[in-house]
């Protein structure tokens with residue numbers, strides 16, 4: 007399965023959702039989550055993300071491991087998103103910030 011990780015937080019570019027053949031992205035206030043039960047591992051989304059936030063589960067680095075469980079959990083709580091929309095207004099200024107885990111809004 008594929009996992010959305012920290013770089014997505016406060017950017018939410020949504021280019022990823024357009025290409026997903028099974029529409030398994032779910033939208034929170036400042037982050038998206040992939041439902042691992044629905045993802046078919048097609049790998050189409052990963053290269054679409056401008057901040058490289060989407061990783062294959064077995065390539066998630068140690069400091070991002072919490073996102074595996076977070077994607078599963080948040081995808082159950084958030085509404086589906088299948089159409090691209092404008093990124094968050096300050097996306098550009100956040101896309102190089104590396105320590106923003108604590109800013110994830112539920």
Ligand code: SF4
Pocket residue numbers: 008025026027028029030031040044045046047048049050051052
């Ligand atoms: Fe969707 Fe494919 Fe990405 Fe899984 S890997 S979230 S199925 S685009």
Ligand code: F3S
Pocket residue numbers: 010013014015017018019020021022023037038054055056057058059060
């Ligand atoms: Fe997030 Fe990248 Fe998609 S920033 S919304 S994972 S395109």
